[in-house]
Amino acid sequence: MSNEARFESLGLELPPAPKPAGVYKPVVVVNGMAYLSGHGPLLPNKTLITGRLGLDLDVEAGYDAARQTGLAMLATLRSHFGSLDKVKRVVKLLGLVQCVDGFPDSPSVINGCSELFGSVFGEDHGIGARSAIGTNSLPGKIAVEIEGIFEVDA
Template sequence: MSAEARLTELKLVLPPSPKPVGVYKPIVVAGNLAYLSGHGPLKADTKLIKGRLGLDMDVEAGYEAARVTGLAMLATLQSHFGSLDKVNRLVKLLGLVRCTDSFDQQPAVINGCSELFRDVFGEENGVAARSALGTNALPGGIAVEIEAIFEIKV
């Protein structure tokens, strides 16, 4: 089943493709790789999910923030390529979690994005190498920021 068909089957609605808030491109294609800049948890109503894991957010809320971030990333891919079916596979995912010093469940938070990509692109093509790191600050106080590298069909 194609990624676009899975998107429909899962009844997922993508938010508007995020616009840059600095001097960068949301996506850069080099050869058969698409590099997605860090995306934040942009909801369909264009509001960002803000908070700090271990302080005013729990793992479940962080998971949802990472999932919402994944939806924004899919929107960027779909907007740039016209279809998610141009994606061959996810290669690498880097997730940053805004958290307290004692919070140690970053992988559980970033699973929100990882599981979304697995569901959309399939077990083989949607699961990749990954890092999940904690940080004390992210732009605008957002809860998570995630970047990725995708192999595309050329």
């Protein structure tokens, strides 16, 4: 099954592909690798999920924010390449979680994105290397920011 067909079968809604909020490109492709800049949990109505894990949000809400961030990343990939079928595999994700000091569950939060990509790209190609880090601040008070590296048919 193609990536686009898997995506369609999941009945998911993509937000609009986010526009850069600074001086950077959303995607840079080098030697068959697509490097995605950090994305936040952009909703279809163009608002962002904000809050601090362990204070304003629980792990389930953080998981949902990471999943929504993954959808924003998919929107960028589809917008840039014209199809999710151009993605061969997820190589690496870096997930940042805005949280209180000592918050132990950043990996559980970022699973929201990783599990989404596993569903869209398949277990073998959708799960890559990953880091999940807690931080005390993210731009615009967003709950999660995730960047990624993807192998692509450019």
